[in-house]
Amino acid sequence: MNTYLLRLCSYHQPRRERVIENVLTNRQTVATLFWAQQYGILTWLGARRRLSREQFDQEVAALIEAQLLERTEDDGLKLTAAGVSYEETQPPVYQPHFYSWYWLANTHTVQRRLLLAFQVVSELAHQNRCYAPLAVPFTDQEAVRGWFKHVNSPRLVREVYAELHLLADLLSKEDQHLGVALVNRLIGHDQAGWTIDQLADHLHMSLADALALDHDLWLAVTAFARQTTGPLAELLRPLIAPAPISRSCRTTVQMVQQGLAVATVADRRRLKLGTVREHLLTAAILTPQQLNWSQLLPPARRAQLASRYHGDVAQWHFQSWSGDANADFYYFRLYQIYKEHLSNES
Numbered sequence: 001m002n003t004y005l006l007r008l009c010s011y012h013q014p015r016r017e018r019v020i021e022n023v024l025t026n027r028q029t030v031a032t033l034f035w036a037q038q039y040g041i042l043t044w045l046g047a048r049r050r051l052s053r054e055q056f057d058q059e060v061a062a063l064i065e066a067q068l069l070e071r072t073e074d075d076g077l078k079l080t081a082a083g084v085s086y087e088e089t090q091p092p093v094y095q096p097h098f099y100s101w102y103w104l105a106n107t108h109t110v111q112r113r114l115l116l117a118f119q120v121v122s123e124l125a126h127q128n129r130c131y132a133p134l135a136v137p138f139t140d141q142e143a144v145r146g147w148f149k150h151v152n153s154p155r156l157v158r159e160v161y162a163e164l165h166l167l168a169d170l171l172s173k174e175d176q177h178l179g180v181a182l183v184n185r186l187i188g189h190d191q192a193g194w195t196i197d198q199l200a201d202h203l204h205m206s207l208a209d210a211l212a213l214d215h216d217l218w219l220a221v222t223a224f225a226r227q228t229t230g231p232l233a234e235l236l237r238p239l240i241a242p243a244p245i246s247r248s249c250r251t252t253v254q255m256v257q258q259g260l261a262v263a264t265v266a267d268r269r270r271l272k273l274g275t276v277r278e279h280l281l282t283a284a285i286l287t288p289q290q291l292n293w294s295q296l297l298p299p300a301r302r303a304q305l306a307s308r309y310h311g312d313v314a315q316w317h318f319q320s321w322s323g324d325a326n327a328d329f330y331y332f333r334l335y336q337i338y339k340e341h342l343s344n345e346s
Contacts, residue, residue: 001062001063001066002059002062002207002208002211003063003068003086003090003206003208004048004059004207004208004211004212005020005056005059005060005063005069005077006063006068006069006079006083006086006087006208007093007208007212008020008023008024008039008041008044009069009077009078009079009083010039010078010079011078011079011080011081011083011084012078013039013078013314014072014074014076014077014078015035015039015076015077015078016035016075016076016077017060017071017075017076017077019031019032019035019036019039020039020041020077021051021053021056023036023041023042023044023045023047024044024046024047024048024049024051024056025046025048025049025050025051026045026046026049026106028045028282030278030281030282030285030333033282033285033286034281034285034333034336034337037285037337037340038313038314038340042102042285043096043099043100043102044099044102045102045103046102046106046107046215047099047102047211047212047215048211048215049106049107049108050108060077063083067080067082067083068080068082068083068086069083090206093206093208093209093212094177094205094209094210094212094213094216096212096213096215096216096219097174097175097178097216097220098216098219098220098223099215099216099219101219101222101223102219103241103243103244103286104219104222104223104226104240104241105219105222105236105239105240105241106239107215107218107219107222108218109140109239110218110221110222110225110236110239111185111218112134112136112137112140113136113140113143113144113235113236113239114221114232114235114236115134115185115186115187115193116133116134116136116140116141116144116187117144117147117148117160117231117232117235118160118164118186118187118188118232119131119133119134119186119187119188120133120144120148121156121157121160121161121188122186122187122188122189122191123188123189124156124157125157125161125189126189128189131189134187143235143238144235147231147234147235150234151231151234151235156231159230159231160230160231160232162230163228163230163231163232163233164182164183164186164232166228167182167221167224167232168182168183170224171217171220171224174220177203177205177213178213178216178217178220180202180203181194181199181203181213181214181217182217182221184199184202185199185214185217196210196211196214197210199213199214221236222236222239222240225237225240226240243287244286244287245279245282245283245286245287248279249279249282249283250283251269252265252269252271252276252279252280252283253279253280253283253290253291255268255269256280256295256296257291257292257295259295262276262277262280273326274326277326277330280296280334281330281333281334281337284296284334284337284338284341285337288337288338288341289341293338293341296334296338297331297334297335297338301331302335302338305331305332305335308321309332309335309336313336313339313340316332316336318332
């Protein structure tokens with residue numbers, strides 16, 4: 001039984017089942033981001049991008065059957081007393097070191113391209129042209145092929161191995177498991193590379209911990225590529241996001257901070273008004289410290305909302321007050337995010 005999902009659930013707080021699934025598979029709606037923030041699982045975004053709905057439901061069902069999870073009346077999931085006891089009696093779980101970099105890149109794409117690139121360089125080092133390359137999507141094949149043509153030189157093998165030695169050393173200083181995982185996940189000449197199950201077996205950890213470690217590993221590799229130079233860093237750099245929010249979202253934020261009204265931004269960018277509001281809500285969740293809150297929520301608007309909503313923001317219930325439900329809900333959600341930001345700052 002894979003107990004991975006227990007780490008995203010709570011005994012005291014029922015959590016929406018589909019929010020947990022959407023977080024893991026990186027389906028970033030404003031609702032998913034908001035509730036992920038409320039649950040404290042925002043940094044797990046994209047941690048299991050290949051998780052299917054069927055697999056997720058099967059894992060939930062197995063944990064419910066084992067009486068470690070239970071489903072609440074409002075379709076939430078929460079740990080049972082037995083689930084809490086199970087968690088407390090297990091060996092120390094793997095604690096991620098790089099999950100705060102969740103927004104950097106799609107770690108599965110990073111993994112595929114780095115593994116294929118290393119395989120190419122490893123076989124080149126042994127002057128072997130007859131091998132079966134790692135099966136990856138065509139776009140990844142083309143990216144690695146173009147990279148190889150660009151960086152290929154008599155020094156390439158030495159440079160790649162030196163880069164990997166440096167990375168493995170840095171990761172081992174952070175956590176020895178990360179260095180071991182990197183070296184043994186690589187696919188090369190006469191080296192198949194560990195699967196997730198083999199990673200768990202060799203490191204004497206649960207499958208749940210191995211999955212958490214593997215995502216942490218590729219985030220670490222991405223963070224390394226962001227800060228260094230070298231052939232592998234050059235390969236991965238196009239995959240790295242410059243910020244937690246998209247370029248389009250950043251453009252919307254910049255225009256609003258220049259003093260333009262939300263409706264004006266929508267008109268000038270030829271976007272739906274709802275899309276512009278979603279951009280601002282997304283930025284409020286992911287980069288609240290970079291926003292001008294006095295501009296987004298003027299004092300008069302804040303006072304109006306404060307007279308209606310009190311206490312735990314997760315328990316608030318929306319009711320329209322102006323006749324424009326879409327605008328009212330935008331300010332309702334924005335105020336929830338603002339109050340949460342204030343509590344985190346204090």
